[in-house]
Each structure stands twice: as C-alpha cells, then as structure tokens.
Amino acid sequence: MRLRLRLDKWILGFTRSLSLRGKIVVLYVLILLLPTLVLSSGAVYLVIRSFHHSYMNTAEEAVQQTAQIVDFSKKSYDLLAVRTATDGELIARLGREYADMAENVDTVNYVDRTFLITSKYLPGIADFRIYHTNETLVEDGQLLWRPEAGRRLAGMDERAWYEAAAKSPNPLFWSDVPGKANQSVITRKIIDNSGELLGMVYILLNYDAVFGELLDHPFNDGSLYIVDDNRRVLAATNRADIGKRLQLQRWPQDDAPGSDATPVTAGPSGMSVTAGTNGTAEMSRSADAPVTAGQSEISGTSGTAGTSDVSGSDVTTGATGTSGTAGTSDVSGSNVTTGATGTSGTTGTSDVSGSNVTPGATGTSGTSVTPDMSAAPGVTGTSGALDLSGTKDMLMTQPLSSHWTLVALMRTKHLDNQNRMILVLIVGIITLFLLLSMSLMTTIVRNIVRRIRKLGTRMSDLSRGEFEATVRYSENDELGELENRFNSMSERLGKLVDDITKSSLAEKEQAFKALQAQINPHFIYNSLGLLRWRAMDADDQEQIQIIDALTTFYRITLNNRISVIRIRDELEHVRAYLDICQFRYPDKVRVEWEVDEEALACYTIKTVLQPIVENCYLHGAITRRPDAVIRIAVAMEGNRIRMSVFDNGQGIPAAVLREIGRGSHAGKGKGNGFGTTNIKERLALYFGSDAALTIESEAGAWTNVAVSFPASADEPAIRREA
Numbered sequence: 001m002r003l004r005l006r007l008d009k010w011i012l013g014f015t016r017s018l019s020l021r022g023k024i025v026v027l028y029v030l031i032l033l034l035p036t037l038v039l040s041s042g043a044v045y046l047v048i049r050s051f052h053h054s055y056m057n058t059a060e061e062a063v064q065q066t067a068q069i070v071d072f073s074k075k076s077y078d079l080l081a082v083r084t085a086t087d088g089e090l091i092a093r094l095g096r097e098y099a100d101m102a103e104n105v106d107t108v109n110y111v112d113r114t115f116l117i118t119s120k121y122l123p124g125i126a127d128f129r130i131y132h133t134n135e136t137l138v139e140d141g142q143l144l145w146r147p148e149a150g151r152r153l154a155g156m157d158e159r160a161w162y163e164a165a166a167k168s169p170n171p172l173f174w175s176d177v178p179g180k181a182n183q184s185v186i187t188r189k190i191i192d193n194s195g196e197l198l199g200m201v202y203i204l205l206n207y208d209a210v211f212g213e214l215l216d217h218p219f220n221d222g223s224l225y226i227v228d229d230n231r232r233v234l235a236a237t238n239r240a241d242i243g244k245r246l247q248l249q250r251w252p253q254d255d256a257p258g259s260d261a262t263p264v265t266a267g268p269s270g271m272s273v274t275a276g277t278n279g280t281a282e283m284s285r286s287a288d289a290p291v292t293a294g295q296s297e298i299s300g301t302s303g304t305a306g307t308s309d310v311s312g313s314d315v316t317t318g319a320t321g322t323s324g325t326a327g328t329s330d331v332s333g334s335n336v337t338t339g340a341t342g343t344s345g346t347t348g349t350s351d352v353s354g355s356n357v358t359p360g361a362t363g364t365s366g367t368s369v370t371p372d373m374s375a376a377p378g379v380t381g382t383s384g385a386l387d388l389s390g391t392k393d394m395l396m397t398q399p400l401s402s403h404w405t406l407v408a409l410m411r412t413k414h415l416d417n418q419n420r421m422i423l424v425l426i427v428g429i430i431t432l433f434l435l436l437s438m439s440l441m442t443t444i445v446r447n448i449v450r451r452i453r454k455l456g457t458r459m460s461d462l463s464r465g466e467f468e469a470t471v472r473y474s475e476n477d478e479l480g481e482l483e484n485r486f487n488s489m490s491e492r493l494g495k496l497v498d499d500i501t502k503s504s505l506a507e508k509e510q511a512f513k514a515l516q517a518q519i520n521p522h523f524i525y526n527s528l529g530l531l532r533w534r535a536m537d538a539d540d541q542e543q544i545q546i547i548d549a550l551t552t553f554y555r556i557t558l559n560n561r562i563s564v565i566r567i568r569d570e571l572e573h574v575r576a577y578l579d580i581c582q583f584r585y586p587d588k589v590r591v592e593w594e595v596d597e598e599a600l601a602c603y604t605i606k607t608v609l610q611p612i613v614e615n616c617y618l619h620g621a622i623t624r625r626p627d628a629v630i631r632i633a634v635a636m637e638g639n640r641i642r643m644s645v646f647d648n649g650q651g652i653p654a655a656v657l658r659e660i661g662r663g664s665h666a667g668k669g670k671g672n673g674f675g676t677t678n679i680k681e682r683l684a685l686y687f688g689s690d691a692a693l694t695i696e697s698e699a700g701a702w703t704n705v706a707v708s709f710p711a712s713a714d715e716p717a718i719r720r721e722a
Helices: 002-015 020-085 088-095 101-115 158-167 207-216 417-463 478-516 521-538 541-557 567-584 610-618 654-662 676-690
Strands: 125-132 172-177 180-191 197-206 223-227 233-236 245-247 271-275 281-285 309-311 314-316 319-322 325-327 330-332 335-337 385-387 394-399 405-410 564-566 589-595 603-605 628-637 640-647 692-698 702-710
Touching (some): 020 180, 020 417, 172 233, 417 478, 521 541, 567 610, 567 628, 610 702, 654 692
Parallel strands (some): 589 628
Antiparallel strands (some): 180 197, 223 233, 309 314, 319 325, 564 603, 692 702
16 A cells, blocks of 8 residues: 555656646556557457468358359259150151141150159259140140240240340350359250251259258358359359349459469369459469369269260259269150159259250250340349458359359358467457556546546536535646636626626616606695695595505505515505596496405515406407406415416407517506516515516406416515526
8 A cells, every 4th residue: 555655646746747648648648558559569460370371261161061062052053954855756756747736745744744744853943844835736834935025924924034045155044043143043955966956855943942041040140142154143152142243353254274363272172362442352263273173073983974875855853862873764755753852962964965055054074054135125134233342251252164264252251270279369468558558547547537627516516506616626737727817707706796796786777766756645635635635625536446446556566665565565556546447437347255264464576466357458458348247256276376367359360479478468457567577576576587478368258367376474585586
C-alpha cells in the first residue's frame, strides 16, 4: 500500500507541469501505442503466413473431393442421356414411316418397355421424354412427344426449345430452367447414321437431388459454382446466381499451352495458384496436372469405366460401377441388358462408332461440350454477370469433364489450431502490456475524473439555484483554469439573478398599482354616500339597493392595498355586480349558485370571477336568450379549488376560441380591462404553473370558463419564479 502511494505521488509530480492534453498524449504513445504497433505487426505477419500454408492445403483437398463427386454425378446423367439417344432400335423406329395404328402401338410399347425403367435408374429425374418430329408416329403423352408451339415445357415454349436445341452444334448440353432455380435440364440429340436429326432426349432434373445437398452446404460457409464451357453458372450455392455469366480474374483454360495468359505457379497436388485481389489467392487445377487417387480426369474417373459400342442398332452401354468397376449392357434389337447402378464408383465412358455423334458429347473420351444457349429463344439466358474477379476471399477452380469447371469461393475467417495458438500468444502479450499501462493510467485518470465529478456536482447545485457553490482547485492545468472560471461565473450569476428578481417584482407591483390607482376611490365612495342619503330621503328602496350594490362592488375593486382575498369576499363582489345587472335587465337572466362551503375560507386573487361574468353580458349576449341562465360554481377538489362560470349565451366561434388559447385575440375594447390574459398573468404571479384557466364553448349554445389553483388557507405571496 505504501509503495502504491509513493508511486502515485511520483507519477503526479512528474505530470503536474504537463497540460491535460500532454498527459494523455504521452500516456497513450509510450504505454499503449508503441507496444501495440510492434506486437500487432509481428502477429499479423505470423498469422497470415501460417494461415495461408494450412488453409490452402485443407481447401485444395476439399475442392478436389467436391469436384470428384460433381463429376461423378454429371457423368451418370450424361451416360443415361447418351444411352437413350444412341439406342439403335429407337433410332430405327423414329426414322421409319408408319402405315397403321398397330405399328404405332408396337413402337410405343417398345419405348415404354425399354426406357420407362431406364428413366428411374438415377435419383432426381423429375421428367423423362423422347421428342420426335415423325408425323406418322403418335405421341403417347408419357415418353413419346412431338414439339408443339404454345405448349410450355419447364418454363419454355416447347417448339422454340426444340428448334434452339436443334441449331446447337453440340449433341448434349445442360441448361437451367428459367424462373425455377430448383430444376435443371439435360438435352441430347437423337441422330441417325446419315446425320439427320430425328429427335431429342429431354431429362428434367430435380436440382436438390442432383446438386442441392452438395452445393447448399459448402465447406466453411463458402460458395460453390458449377460453370459450363461458356462460363455460365449451371448450379450454385446461391440459386439466384444460376444462369449468370461468371467472371474471374483467370480461368484454367487461360493457362493452357499456347495461350497468352500469365504463367501460374504450380501448387500442391497440381493445383495452380494465382494472386487474387488484395493479397488473396485464386487456385486452379491445371488440365495436365497429375490426378491423385479418387480424382477424376477429363477422360474419366480413376475407376475402370464400362464402354458402349454402337454399330447399326446394337448398343452396349456401361452403367455406373461400384468402386470403379463399370457394368455393361448389350442392346441388340429390342433386348436390353443393363449393368447395376453403384453409389461410390464413377460413370464409365462410352464409345460411339457407326453413329453420327458430334465430337465432344459424352461417350467420346468421356467428355461433353456444353453449348452456349444464352441466345437461344425460349431456352435460357443469362440474367446478368457475377463478377468474382475482385473478391477478397479465396477462389479455387477445378476443371471437370466436358469442359466444365468447379469454382469454389471460400471464406478465410476460419482458423485452424495453429493459428489459434498464435493468436492466443499475441493476445496474452498484448494483455500483459495493457495491464501494466492500466496501473499507470489509473492514477492520472482517477485524479482527472474526481475533479470533473466534483465540478459536475457543483454545476448541479448551481442549476438548483445555489449560487454560493464553489470548487476548490490547486493545479494549474486546463481543468484548474476551468474550475477557477466556474467559481467566478457562479458568483456573478448569483448577483445577476438577485438583481433581475428584485427588478421584476418591483415592476409588476408598480404596474398593478398604477392600474388600480386610475380611479380615485375616495371620490367614488363620497359620491355613492351622497346618492344613498338622497334616496333615503326620497324613500326609494330600489335606488338604495342599487347604491349598496355599487358600494360593495367598488369597495373591493378600488382597494389598492390588497391583491388577494378570500373566496367568500370574491363571491360577494360578483353577487354585487350581478345585483346591478339584474336591476338593469330585470327578469332577463336566472343566476344559479353552486358553492362548496369548505372553499369559502381559502384565498384567491382579487376580481377573478367578475370579468368572466361581465363577458357573459358583453360578449355572450345572455340577455337576448330566452331562459337565460348564469351558473357560478365553486368546489373543493382535493387540495385544489375550482371556480367556473357557465352561461347559455351565444358561445364563442372555434376560430376565436383558438386565438384566445394562443393569446393572440384582440378584443373590441369593451370591459374593465381585466381580460383573460390579465387573469392568467395574475394567477401565475401568485400560484405559478399550478394555476390554470380553461375556456370551453360551443358557438351559438354555451360557454364555460373555469379557473383552477391550489387551495390555500394562508394568504399567498408573489412567487419568486413568476
């Protein structure tokens, strides 16, 4: 504890001569900034180096495995389409002329018997059709179809699809379904020995069954894209990208021999690596790189593929094998023997001889070329471009068969155990330096915070009106100067507030006295006394009552020495005014009283009700109304007094009522000068914000004016805040 006190004293002595800004800058640079910069630079270098080495190896292995699975799936469906399109018996039947319905039925039975089961070999086939243009051959609506205009086929016009596919230079190609990201289409031409187009094999695939499970949940929250030779996305993790043209900084084909692309550096396992944007990497497997175990080449997979030989109408087709061994099938006439379908092997290749198959289709060295169908009417087009050339994440490309490419976009946010160890080491060192700096910083900050809080407390006292609040200071920095100025400000502010309060009170008192002194009370009292004696001499009782009412009225009105009276006296004052009005308008107005006796002893400001009652006669035209009534009510509501005046006169128009509420209404000069604005000011002078005056009215019907203020049994004084 003593050591800590000595350390605090030494630190305060060292920084006492510095300004507050200087203290913070020195503390930040020496204790926090320099160590953090040095450690962060070394840590970033180590993390990046370790990250690239380990993550790239893991990513390459994952991409290769994914490419093998994708290639296996593609070849399986390609083989099914080729096996159907190169069936010799089918070609012969589609190319012949039919004379009667019996021959049509025989062909339909052959197609159903041969290909209905074939279409169920692989999962995910939503629709399997064989289209032909033979006018003498019927369509059964199950497998045999003729393309017709106006009929929709997977979001496309059937005739437009057929014509666009016929114009394609490639016999087999994949395409997506417009507007349906969950479906894909395989199209394979059916060509006879003379090269004449007889029809099309149409296979509609369920995207989820073929690619969904593989692409929807890629490794490390990345994205996978299957791209054809026209660089159009056929399948993607984000299905909104399907159909777009993919743009990369470099493609594997750009690095082929004879191209002008910049040479790439061979990565591990034949994976080529190119520098990506902002220091990331793009990796692609060279077409001539060696294939590891289980990795698919362009010409097939690592297993032994079955072969298919087509000579005339005889077809032998390899089926999907298990563990790389392919089954065989022999087609001669109408007899078909098909190999079993495996799950972990690869699809065999097929060799077509004797049939006119365009090179590049599946069956020629196991490859196929996907045509550019973006411009084909009614088929599918690009919906824009997907530019990954500037991505900051890791980008890897893996060539597949048929000139397809698997593009993997992987997030680089995942770290392996080695990177975590480095990060833990960095965090530990930085934490040590931060703890050391905090022990040094706490002393200075505690002193600053204590002084600032003390100043804040004194400011709170000042805001409550305690102008005697001062702050003791002993240091000559910026905060000490602020404390000194605060003391001077509070002292001067207290004097100014006192001067303003006194001046305001004196001014308001003089204003009310000047208003009340406009009439000489003695002259009026003497005159009324003289008139009363004359009336008594004449024995005129009505005149005596009028003079008595006037005397009572002016006795309160002209009393300049009081500003507040009891409610009892205020009601007597209003009653005297009403007596005078009743003599003036006999039997015109009925006056009703609702007075709470408990409220009579409380105080109110003088002449608060009489101006309101006077407005009933002057502005409310109460004397013109049949059954005219004025109702005066005084009630005790808890610890508050509520006085109201109701009349059923002509009321107040809505526009005038709004002007009165805003205080912008200009009167016509009638009355005694004590209007609603004057009443509000006098209520606020003695009761502050606790008093209120409200006016409610319906034009042509009634008006109700209410005054509410705190109940006070003692005479209130003018409030200081008023």
